[in-house]
Amino acid sequence: MTQVSELNCSTRTSGISARVRVGVIGGGFFAQYNHIPCLLARPDVYLAWILDQDPNRLNAITRMYGVKGVPVSKLDGSLSEVDVVLLSVPYGVRAEYYDLCARLGCHVYVEKPFARSIAEHDDIAARFSSGAITVGFNRRYYKNLHIIKQVIADRMFGALRDVAIRQGFFSLSGMSGFRSDARLSGGGVLIESGIHLLDSALEATCAEEIRIDNVGMVAREGIDYHTEATGRLVHGGETASLSIEISCLQNFSSGIWFGFDGAVLHYPMSPQEPVTLRDRENRVRGRLDLDVGGARSVAESLQMIWQGCLENRRQGGTRTITPDDARLTSGALEALYAGAAG
Amino acid sequence: MKPQVAIFSASSQVGSSVALYLHLFEKARVIAYSRSQFPAVFFEALGIEHRLIPKEVVALRTQLENVDGVIDFSVPHGEFWENRVVLRRHLSALIGSVKQGTPFVSMSTQNAYGFKDNDIFIRSRLTDWASPYCSLKRYGERLVQRFGVQSSVPTFNLRLGQVHGFLQSVSHQFSEHVGTASSLRVFGNATDPVNTLFIQDLGEALLQIVAGQVKPGAYSVLSQPQWTQDELYQYYRNWTGNMCLIEFSGHGRSSTITQQLRSAALRWVERHRGFVDVVMLQHWPWLAAKAKGIHRARSFGMASSGADPMPERNLLGIPSLPILGDPAGTPERVLERERRMRTAWLEAIGSMVMDTPFGKMECAAKQDDRTERTA
Numbered sequence: 096m097t098q099v100s101e102l103n104c105s106t107r108t109s110g111i112s113a114r115v116r117v118g119v120i121g122g123g124f125f126a127q128y129n130h131i132p133c134l135l136a137r138p139d140v141y142l143a144w145i146l147d148q149d150p151n152r153l154n155a156i157t158r159m160y161g162v163k164g165v166p167v168s169k170l171d172g173s174l175s176e177v178d179v180v181l182l183s184v185p186y187g188v189r190a191e192y193y194d195l196c197a198r199l200g201c202h203v204y205v206e207k208p209f210a211r212s213i214a215e216h217d218d219i220a221a222r223f224s225s226g227a228i229t230v231g232f233n234r235r236y237y238k239n240l241h242i243i244k245q246v247i248a249d250r251m252f253g254a255l256r257d258v259a260i261r262q263g264f265f266s267l268s269g270m271s272g273f274r275s276d277a278r279l280s281g282g283g284v285l286i287e288s289g290i291h292l293l294d295s296a297l298e299a300t301c302a303e304e305i306r307i308d309n310v311g312m313v314a315r316e317g318i319d320y321h322t323e324a325t326g327r328l329v330h331g332g333e334t335a336s337l338s339i340e341i342s343c344l345q346n347f348s349s350g351i352w353f354g355f356d357g358a359v360l361h362y363p364m365s366p367q368e369p370v371t372l373r374d375r376e377n378r379v380r381g382r383l384d385l386d387v388g389g390a391r392s393v394a395e396s397l398q399m400i401w402q403g404c405l406e407n408r409r410q411g412g413t414r415t416i417t418p419d420d421a422r423l424t425s426g427a428l429e430a431l432y433a434g435a436a437g
Numbered sequence: 438m439k440p441q442v443a444i445f446s447a448s449s450q451v452g453s454s455v456a457l458y459l460h461l462f463e464k465a466r467v468i469a470y471s472r473s474q475f476p477a478v479f480f481e482a483l484g485i486e487h488r489l490i491p492k493e494v495v496a497l498r499t500q501l502e503n504v505d506g507v508i509d510f511s512v513p514h515g516e517f518w519e520n521r522v523v524l525r526r527h528l529s530a531l532i533g534s535v536k537q538g539t540p541f542v543s544m545s546t547q548n549a550y551g552f553k554d555n556d557i558f559i560r561s562r563l564t565d566w567a568s569p570y571c572s573l574k575r576y577g578e579r580l581v582q583r584f585g586v587q588s589s590v591p592t593f594n595l596r597l598g599q600v601h602g603f604l605q606s607v608s609h610q611f612s613e614h615v616g617t618a619s620s621l622r623v624f625g626n627a628t629d630p631v632n633t634l635f636i637q638d639l640g641e642a643l644l645q646i647v648a649g650q651v652k653p654g655a656y657s658v659l660s661q662p663q664w665t666q667d668e669l670y671q672y673y674r675n676w677t678g679n680m681c682l683i684e685f686s687g688h689g690r691s692s693t694i695t696q697q698l699r700s701a702a703l704r705w706v707e708r709h710r711g712f713v714d715v716v717m718l719q720h721w722p723w724l725a726a727k728a729k730g731i732h733r734a735r736s737f738g739m740a741s742s743g744a745d746p747m748p749e750r751n752l753l754g755i756p757s758l759p760i761l762g763d764p765a766g767t768p769e770r771v772l773e774r775e776r777r778m779r780t781a782w783l784e785a786i787g788s789m790v791m792d793t794p795f796g797k798m799e800c801a802a803k804q805d806d807r808t809e810r811t812a
Contacts, residue, residue: 155516213802264606264609265450265604265606265609266450267448267449267450267453267471267475267476267479268446268448268449268471268475268476274475275473275474275475303803304802304803305802311790312790313478313786313789313790315477315478316474318475320478321786321789321790323790342786344478344479344782344786345782345783345786346603346604346605346606346608346609346612347609348613348616348617373617376679377616377617378617378618378619378679379617379618379619422802423802423803425802426802426803427802429802430802
């Protein structure tokens with residue numbers, strides 16, 4: 096047993112200089128089950144430490160993965176040991192971490208949501224050099240989204256007429272912990288999970304502009320439970336009508352429906368599910384597959400986004416999702432929340 | 438006079454639906470308890486009283502003084518090694534706060550029988566190694582019984598089958614599958630009994646308990662009489678309005694040795710696909726052509742119908758514990774009540790949306806509307 100431990104230890108520490116050193120701030124569910132295993136699987140990464148303000152959780156994670164745990168009080172010293180920081184703490188407590196990372200020249204991979212408004216978005220982005228921030232919209236790497244993107248770009252079924260974004264999963268207990276405090280979460284189901292579909296729709300259409308005409312929202316103390324909105328998407332000089340329904344108070348068919356002159360395509364929530372052709376009654380009439388690259392699982396998408404982030408650190412450049420790429424998504428959130436506030 | 442019931446962890450999918458059923462059909466006065474304010478919006482929209490679970494046992498005891506029944510939907514969601522401790526602490530505090538003689542109902546699960554994920558028929562196993570969930574739930578059942586005896590509280594452990602209802606995720610999945618397909622293949626026979634129940638079955642079972650019509654102990658809760666697979670899929674055809682074709686594929690129990698050998702051969706072929714392809718294509722073209730034809734026909738059928746390549750599967754058979762449910766819960770009645778509940782809930786959401794300031798302004802964001810970057 097001792098030999099195994101020593102071997103692991105020496106494997107971890109040898110050749111550290113050749114690897115990108117990563118620190119993790121925030122050991123919540125997604126980091127624990129996705130980012131940390133992803134980083135540990137990469138030979139070009141040295142996972143230097145994990146920081147979490149909950150000592151019990153930190154203890155459990157360090158035991159689980161054999162990575163050094165760092166208490167919050169030792170953050171300053173620890174940041175100088177790493178090249179990239181994964182920031183997976185709640186939206187509302189990130190400000191001081193941005194400042195520290197920017198001052199020490201660390202690259203940052205930040206989980207969504209990035210910002211609730213364009214002004215806030217630009218303010219964060221301005222603190223870092225170009226390519227030094229990766230915004231964690233990993234679903235942009237899904238193969239099924241690439242298929243939709245290709246169909247729209249090639250006008251395979253004619254012009255895009257309408258886009259319907261719908262996410263409905265009834266859950267009154269899923270928004271516990273920091274998610275039930277708007278100061279930490281930034282909002283409710285829209286900013287917490289609906290943002291992925293919103294971002295995917297903007298990415299698939301290569302939208303240049305989003306206009307929100309009407310918004311109805313069920314919200315309390317800054318937490319939104321249900322949003323209905325209509326508007327328009329401008330892409331490639333054309334306009335498509337837009338409808339949005341994001342709810343944790345109802346169950347309904349979820350995904351994005353892209354209505355073309357000649358067909359309706361459904362983009363599913365999961366990377367494993369296929370893009371389907373549907374009739375106007377939403378019945379599946381066939382599946383669409385194209386020879387495009389992209390991830391078929393969450394794990395694969397994370398590998399891809401991390402690849403870009405790490406290359407940016409090693410070689411410079413903007414090979415990943417930068418704040419510039421994600422700006423319209425923050426703008427869409429701003430428009431929706433502003434519209435609801437009247 | 439309507440009984441007064443306290444529902445703990447009322448924010449759970451089943452707990453909130455039961456509260457809605459009892460309240461909407463005026464079966465009971467419900468007090469919904471949860472640990473956070475987040476679910477309050479649901480209960481308040483429906484006119485159901487919502488309270489936070491008091492941290493002090495004395496306060497909890499006072500609040501439960503006048504209730505006719507306490508119903509607990511709590512499930513710990515921590516790490517495996519912590520869950521037993523959390524559950525013990527919770528049940529001890531809660532049952533200790535219930536007035537003597539007031540029925541306490543704990544929600545267990547059919548997993549507590551000890552069947553495994555790949556079991557086709559419900560099975561009772563003596564050991565609880567089937568899953569950590571089974572083990573935890575059996576532990577919870579024992580605790581409920583023990584604490585009940587200590588506090589002179591009559592206790593009930595209800596092993597729930599798969600709970601359906603318009604707010605349940607399983608019903609959402611069924612609606613998606615049945616509602617968007619032209620045809621579906623379902624594992625088993627049309628007449629096989631399924632381990633399902635609807636919210637009203639549970640609601641009626643709870644009312645029987647609160648009314649003192651049921652002796653303390655452990656029970657299964659299922660639709661009564663148990664629905665068949667055919668009834669279940671027919672229900673979702675009616676619910677979604679999509680009359681898709683349902684094909685029942687029979688089940689493994691009746692498989693012959695020939696069928697088992699065929700399955701084993703197919704599994705072997707999957708593992709050695711490359712070798713099989715090369716040998717078949719080069720040396721046995723007739724077999725290759727036939728296999729390709731079967732494969733293409735099947736793939737095309739699935740792709741064009743949208744049918745799932747794997748058949749849908751439900752847990753079949755009759756459980757060993759006595760069954761509680763709604764004896765009047767015919768599929769027609771369930772459909773009618775589910776529709777009424779959904780309508781009431783959608784109206785409640787609609788009224789809340791209208792209450793929120795409605796956006797009249799146009800809000801827009803442009804990708805190129807960029808301020809000067811300083812970095």
